[in-house]
Amino acid sequence: MWVSWLMMLLSLWPVASSDAKPGCQEKCGNVSVPYPFGILEPSCAMNKHFFLNCTSNDESHPELLFGNMPISDISELEGTFTVGIHAAFNCYDKKGIETNSSSRWRITLGSGPFMISNTRNIFTAIGCDTSARVINFEFTYGATCLSLCTEYVEMSDANPCSGSGCCQTSIPKGLKSLRYSLSTYYNYTNVSDFNLCGFAFLADKRSLKISDWPLSRTPKDGKDAADVVIEWVVENKTCEQAKANTSAYACGANADCTYPESGQGYRCSCNDGFEGNPYLKEGCQDKDECKVEGKKPCQEGTCENTIGNYKCRCPIGKYGDGKIGCKGVGIITIISGN
Structure with a gap:
């Protein structure tokens, strides 16, 4: 008798909806993996581009990877995911002799429908004798960021980087690769009392705290990584082209095709009055306003x-x-x- 009551109570208990494909694992560690992304089984992702690696040497702390970049968040609503990418750096002693350096770094997103977000990310350099260069692999974009100072500058989140101790430059939309490098004019000898290292990195504007990068900072055993936002679309087609192929059209029930700000490819979004994951076959469900x-x-x-x-x-x-x-x-x- 009590079993029947238990089954009835369980049937009435609210069940949290999953954004993963039915039958597929929803999380890798603490990171939710919504469809069209998938892990463990290729069939859990929309296609090979969205199949991610969930792996770890320690089973209690699995890590979600895009290539070799760890993912900390995926948003099907904004069409973004966030990865951690290391900063380039170079350090010298007070005599101007290089002591530690990883002065070149690169980002490449491969052939999938991914691009580096130009609206969320900004290229930043820290230092008083620091010249940072950023270019893409195709040599269609390049910029130099020069940061100089003759006395200690307090790195403040309230003050923008103006070129004194810190400089920033924007990136154009649509980039699928970047590489950046550091150089110095006087090996920090003129500012060695308070600044011996320079850094260059791409970072998400929302999470970047300049105060975390004081001029006295030194490399922290591979922990000098910044959040970088990657945009994604379903595929590089117009909505008209996508809807013409009904078998491959990505938007589910009560959802429609939309364009991202970048103007490249399409995404899906729930219609007004509905909510859920617009990429799942059952699509979006009625929202009880x-x-x-x-x-x-x-x-x-x-x-x-x-x-x-x-x-x-x-x-x-x-x-x-x-x-x-x-x-x-x-x-x-x-x-x-x-």
């Missing part, structure tokens, strides 16, 4: 959910649209005393 936490959907009246929308029914005696307010005086109840 009446139960959105912290939001009052009706200006007045009672909220009633509908498929893809909601209604606000005015109180008895009033009329109009309760979303913006009802008209009339309603029912007035008079209570007479003895």
Whole structure:
């Protein structure tokens, strides 16, 4: 008897929806892996480009990798994922002799539908005798960032990098590769009392804290990595081209084709009034606007959910649209005393 009650209770218990393909593992360590990405089995990803490596020497701490770059976050809503990429650096002693250097670094995204986000990332150099160069492999883009100073500069998140102790330059959209390198004019001998190392790196503007990169900083055993945001699309086709091939069209039910800011390829997004993973076959589910936490959907009246929308029914005696307010005086109840 108690088994029947237990089964009934379990059937009523709310089940969290998964953004992974049905039957596929949802997480690698602490990182959620939403479809079109997949791990462990190639069939769990939309195609080979979205199949990621979940591996570790320690089974209790698996790591999600894109190539050899660790992934810390994937967003199917924004069409991005975040990877950790090391900074280039060079260090000298007070006599100007190089003591530690990894002055060249590169990023390559391969042939998949991925690109380095130009809106989220910025190229940054730290140092008082530092020249940093950044180019792409195809030699269609290049820039130099020069950071100089003659006295100690406090690295502050409130002040922009202006070229004194820190400099920054933007990157164009659509890049699939970058390589950056460092050089110095006087081997830091003129500023050796407070600055012996220079750094150059690409970083996500949202997470970058310049205060974490003081002029006194030295390399930290391979831990000098910054978050870099990679944009992705389903494939490099227009929405019209994608919809023409229904068997390969990536958007599920109650979802539609959209274009990213980069203007390259297409993504999918839920239609208004729906939520979920737009890339799954079952697509997006109806959103109950009446139960959105912290939001009052009706200006007045009672909220009633509908498929893809909601209604606000005015109180008895009033009329109009309760979303913006009802008209009339309603029912007035008079209570007479003895």
